[in-house]
Amino acid sequence: MIPTAGTRRPPPRVERSVSETTTGGGRRVSRRTLLIGGSAAGLGAGVGAYAARDELARMWWRLPGIDKPRKAGAVDQPGAEWIAASGANWRRADRPDDYTIDRVVIHVVQGSFDDAVRVFRDPGHRAAAHYVVRRDGHIAQLVRELDVAFHAGNRSYNERSIGIEHEGFVSEPSSFTDAMYRASARLTASICERYDIPRDREHIVGHVEVPGTDHTDPGRHWDWDRYIRLVRAVRVTRTAKRRT
Numbered sequence: 142m143i144p145t146a147g148t149r150r151p152p153p154r155v156e157r158s159v160s161e162t163t164t165g166g167g168r169r170v171s172r173r174t175l176l177i178g179g180s181a182a183g184l185g186a187g188v189g190a191y192a193a194r195d196e197l198a199r200m201w202w203r204l205p206g207i208d209k210p211r212k213a214g215a216v217d218q219p220g221a222e223w224i225a226a227s228g229a230n231w232r233r234a235d236r237p238d239d240y241t242i243d244r245v246v247i248h249v250v251q252g253s254f255d256d257a258v259r260v261f262r263d264p265g266h267r268a269a270a271h272y273v274v275r276r277d278g279h280i281a282q283l284v285r286e287l288d289v290a291f292h293a294g295n296r297s298y299n300e301r302s303i304g305i306e307h308e309g310f311v312s313e314p315s316s317f318t319d320a321m322y323r324a325s326a327r328l329t330a331s332i333c334e335r336y337d338i339p340r341d342r343e344h345i346v347g348h349v350e351v352p353g354t355d356h357t358d359p360g361r362h363w364d365w366d367r368y369i370r371l372v373r374a375v376r377v378t379r380t381a382k383r384r385t
Contacts, residue, residue, distance in 0.1 A: 211285070276320065
């Protein structure tokens with residue numbers, strides 16, 4: 142959910158990509174861990190060395206002369222429109238190799254599709270979701286799935302999830318059209334297929350369910366039973382896992 146006029150927005154949680162070091166939690170170890178791990182040897186033995194090695198593995202693309210290969214304007218979801226979010230609102234990563242993706246977080250904008258796109262392109266907003274779904278079912282992608290979008294208000298959930306915003310207001314049932322439900326369900330089913338995420342309520346959650354959040358979306362008018370039925374009914378043809 143993004144703030145609207147007259148609502149009080151808490152100070153943004155600004156993520157620091159270079160200084161962050163998180164180990165454990167069952168996350169996958171990528172091939173780069175093996176390649177870069179030796180670089181931490183000079184930092185001392187024990188927990189400190191392992192933490193430094195883990196950090197180096199995740200930040201490999203920050204090393205001089207190395208950049209993660211990307212194709213400008215590429216989308217992960219076929220048919221989605223690419224609209225780039227500000228680089229201040231997300232963090233480059235190499236998911237799922239550095240962070241396992243095991244959640245989809247459902248948001249409601251508290252505003253229009255255009256409102257969401259505008260603030261996600263604003264570097265001062267310090268937040269963005271990977272996708273925005275419009276009332277007519279149109280989908281825009283603003284952050285690549287391999288990258289960490291600042292959408293959940295919780296660092297761990299940002300790292301492990303993909304965020305989907307939906308145009309509308311939590312207090313207005315009419316916001317959630319059939320076209321929106323169906324388009325969003327296709328998107329969520331595709332994400333679940335790409336990352337082997339179970340299509341259930343443990344792994345497809347509302348923003349309100351993220352630990353530590355003060356948001357209430359998608360709200361009581363979001364029809365979870367209908368949505369999960371639609372997600373489970375989607376037949377997804379396995380294609381390439383990710384696009385670069």
